[in-house]
Amino acid sequence: QQPVQSPQAVILREGEDAVINCSSSKALYSVHWYRQKHGEAPVFLMILLKGGEQKGHEKISASFNEKKQQSSLYLTASQLSYSGTYFCGTNSGGSNYKLTFGKGTLLTVNP
Amino acid sequence: EAQVTQNPRYLITVTGKKLTVTCSQNMNHEYMSWYRQDPGLGLRQIYYSMNVEVTDKGDVPEGYKVSRKEKRNFPLILESPSPNQTSLYFCASSPQGAHTIYFGEGSWLTVV
Numbered sequence: 137q138q139p140v141q142s143p144q145a146v147i148l149r150e151g152e153d154a155v156i157n158c159s160s161s162k163a164l165y166s167v168h169w170y171r172q173k174h175g176e177a178p179v180f181l182m183i184l185l186k187g188g189e190q191k192g193h194e195k196i197s198a199s200f201n202e203k204k205q206q207s208s209l210y211l212t213a214s215q216l217s218y219s220g221t222y223f224c225g226t227n228s229g230g231s232n233y234k235l236t237f238g239k240g241t242l243l244t245v246n247p
Numbered sequence: 248e249a250q251v252t253q254n255p256r257y258l259i260t261v262t263g264k265k266l267t268v269t270c271s272q273n274m275n276h277e278y279m280s281w282y283r284q285d286p287g288l289g290l291r292q293i294y295y296s297m298n299v300e301v302t303d304k305g306d307v308p309e310g311y312k313v314s315r316k317e318k319r320n321f322p323l324i325l326e327s328p329s330p331n332q333t334s335l336y337f338c339a340s341s342p343q344g345a346h347t348i349y350f351g352e353g354s355w356l357t358v359v
Contacts, residue, residue, distance in 0.1 A: 138289065168348070177337060177350035178290065223289055233278045233297060233341065235348075236306060237290040 137161055139226045141238035148214050148245045156209040156241045158224030167200055167207040168225040168235060171218075178223060181209075211243070219245045249274045251351035253338050259357045260328055268323045268354050270338030277343040279321035280305070281313065283334040284353075290337070296321055298343075328358040 139160040146154050158167060166185050170178040184200035184207055195212045207226075211218055221242050225235040251272045260266055272279065280295035282305075292305030296315040310332055312324040321340075325332060338351040 138291075170348075177352055179350075180347045183347070225290070233280065233295050234303070234305065235280075235292060237282075237292075239287060239289040 138236055139224055139238045141222075141224060141241050143241060144239075145242040146244070148243070150216060150245055150247055151213055152245075154211045154214060154243060156211075156222050156224075156243070158207045158209070158226070158238055160205045160226050160228070162205065162226070162228040164200075164202065164205050164207075164226050165229045166227045167198075168227075169198055169207075169209050170223045170225065170237075171220045172223065172240075173220040181222075214243075214245045216245050216247065219243055249349070251338055251340050251349055253336070253351040253354045255354060256352065257355045259359065261359055262329055263327050266325050266328060266356075268325075268336060268338075268356070270321045270323065270351060271319050272321075272338075272340040272349070273319065274340060274342070274349070275318065276340035276349075277318070278341040279315065280339045280341075280348075281311070281321070281323045282337045282339065283307065283332075284337060285334050293323070293336075325356075328356075330358050332356065333358050 142157045168183050169181040172178040198209045200207045221240040223240045225237045254269045277298045281293040282290045291307045294313040296302040336354045339348045341348045
């Protein structure tokens, strides 16, 4: 079952902050975050592992609440280059390579 | 240059005509996977492989086959394509023990 992302879309002005949430109905071992620009392949941002938190990219950070089976991606002081669709991918154990992705959050940053 | 290469990038085919989408990576990665991406549905995993001759189903394997005879190659086979397999397909790879997944550029497939 796919994790649920919210919001589905968000529009920001350059310099504003945003939070994207990812929620699963299953216990999570890890959460991955990717960004995809239109017409391009997804690009890895960061991974959060059970029992830890990892900051991976520019002014973008994330949290992982294992008990709530949720992860949040924080984008601070957004830049035009942050525009794109953000996906979370979750792993619920078993093979580390079996990822289930959410439907995505479309982020638009305007000047 | 380290990369995941898919071919063809664009294909229009007819229902029932067998086709293969090739995927090759030059990074000596153990893990490879196929995803399809459809509007409003995000990325859905079709099959994945943890090493040569080791494959397993993802979330949407119906209508697809894969093989992993060599470490670098992971072809996706559509034995009898149907219009509902019209989609954007991504191949991906990752080294064992790591978590970063590298995606290919995608293959646009249309089945008419």
